[in-house]
Amino acid sequence: MTTLLSIGIALALLLVLFCLVKWWNLRNVGVTPVHLFTFIAILFTSGLDVGLIMFPLTEFPVYADTATAPEYGFANPLAIEFGFWGFLIWAFYFLTAFYFCIVEPRVRFFEKPVVKIVNNAVIIGTCAFTGYLFLTYLPWYASGIIGDGETLSWHFYAIVLATIALAAYSSTDIKYVRILSLASTWLFFALILGMALAAAMGIDDLFATASLAGEYFTNIHKFVLPLNDYHQFYLFWWFAWSIMIGQFTSRFVGGLKTWQVFVSLLVFPSIPLLIWFSVLHFYWANELATGGLIAISMLVVGVTFVINSLDSLIRLYTDNLGLTTERLGRLVYLGLNVAVLFGLVLLFKSGWMQIEWIGSVVIGIYFACVIYIALFKRREVMAITASPEDRDLDFQRIETVH
Numbered sequence: 001m002t003t004l005l006s007i008g009i010a011l012a013l014l015l016v017l018f019c020l021v022k023w024w025n026l027r028n029v030g031v032t033p034v035h036l037f038t039f040i041a042i043l044f045t046s047g048l049d050v051g052l053i054m055f056p057l058t059e060f061p062v063y064a065d066t067a068t069a070p071e072y073g074f075a076n077p078l079a080i081e082f083g084f085w086g087f088l089i090w091a092f093y094f095l096t097a098f099y100f101c102i103v104e105p106r107v108r109f110f111e112k113p114v115v116k117i118v119n120n121a122v123i124i125g126t127c128a129f130t131g132y133l134f135l136t137y138l139p140w141y142a143s144g145i146i147g148d149g150e151t152l153s154w155h156f157y158a159i160v161l162a163t164i165a166l167a168a169y170s171s172t173d174i175k176y177v178r179i180l181s182l183a184s185t186w187l188f189f190a191l192i193l194g195m196a197l198a199a200a201m202g203i204d205d206l207f208a209t210a211s212l213a214g215e216y217f218t219n220i221h222k223f224v225l226p227l228n229d230y231h232q233f234y235l236f237w238w239f240a241w242s243i244m245i246g247q248f249t250s251r252f253v254g255g256l257k258t259w260q261v262f263v264s265l266l267v268f269p270s271i272p273l274l275i276w277f278s279v280l281h282f283y284w285a286n287e288l289a290t291g292g293l294i295a296i297s298m299l300v301v302g303v304t305f306v307i308n309s310l311d312s313l314i315r316l317y318t319d320n321l322g323l324t325t326e327r328l329g330r331l332v333y334l335g336l337n338v339a340v341l342f343g344l345v346l347l348f349k350s351g352w353m354q355i356e357w358i359g360s361v362v363i364g365i366y367f368a369c370v371i372y373i374a375l376f377k378r379r380e381v382m383a384i385t386a387s388p389e390d391r392d393l394d395f396q397r398i399e400t401v402h
Contacts, residue, residue: 008363033254053302054137079215096246128344167310236359
């Protein structure tokens with residue numbers, strides 16, 4: 001699987017380079033364009049899940065233990081964490097967002113029945129994996145609030161089930177998705193500020209801690225291919241998300257040129273990521289407690305992130321498959337999505353499903369799409385000079401949420 005992953009990464013990065021060179025100044029306009037901040041909020045909260053909130057405090061000690069894992073010895077734990085979540089890895093999302101905004105309307109590869117079925121199976125499986133991660137890490141983060149910090153009691157299954165139900169309900173109207181994306185972004189910022197204040201972390205402390213990420217940029221080439229099995233897990237995870245996030249977020253691009261989309265996707269999400277990791281690293285390095293109100297706040301934001309990730313993806317695959325509320329009715333729509341996703345969460349919990357399998361399928365889709373274009377749609381793609389939705393946008397009329 002490592003070989004397949006490495007080839008997939010090489011293909012994706014080559015395609016990113018090709019798109020930038022070929023369509024550097026092409027204006028990207030989605031079918032539902034929004035202002036830049038709304039677009040970034042939708043991208044950030046849809047493209048990340050509960051792992052962002054729950055993983056770092058458990059991972060810093062692992063990355064620091066270079067005696068056990070010498071492959072992490074080239075950089076500090078903050079730089080490693082940032083490398084697993086930030087900057088270059090978002091190039092996958094740029095590639096797929098650009099593709100669905102500019103190329104897919106001419107190619108219609110994802111409308112082919114077999115591709116549609118496989119792609120939507122990937123989306124549903126990845127949704128369930130998000131729920132599984134949430135379930136797995138809940139006891140640790142709820143320690144002192146619910147349970148003993150290790151045992152998965154019925155309370156945690158109930159929380160996950162309720163979260164999936166709320167996400168399914170939110171997906172019934174696109175305005176809920178946009179509103180929740182903005183709300184999640186502001187809640188995340190509030191969590192960062194609140195935790196920094198609680199730790200008496202000043203601006204100097206923040207900059208000093210954030211500067212540790214410099215070792216990521218000086219070693220960025222080392223993050224391209226998997227460092228070990230755990231990094232491989234992360235990269236497969238990013239691949240699993242890449243097509244569906246690009247497909248969903250592409251509709252909201254509001255007239256940015258290709259290079260601006262690229263910079264926006266790599267830089268804007270990475271800034272709050274770095275600040276968040278810096279705050280958590282400060283807690284870890286200074287052995288500060290994260291219980292009580294802090295734990296509750298992290299849980300609230302984590303739940304919001306899960307709902308926000310799931311609702312956009314539920315909306316995507318139900319639209320793709322025609323399983324809308326208009327067709328099924330709201331009660332059937334909600335019951336079907338909750339039953340399918342919670343059932344798959346239990347399959348992930350039992351070990352019957354692995355995110356690496358889903359990531360491998362996505363890499364296969366990448367190759368199939370490239371081959372299809374090369375054989376049947378090369379002239380149409382090479383002749384692209386404008387976005388299918390391009391027009392003189394009146395940005396006073398672009399949808400935005402206040």
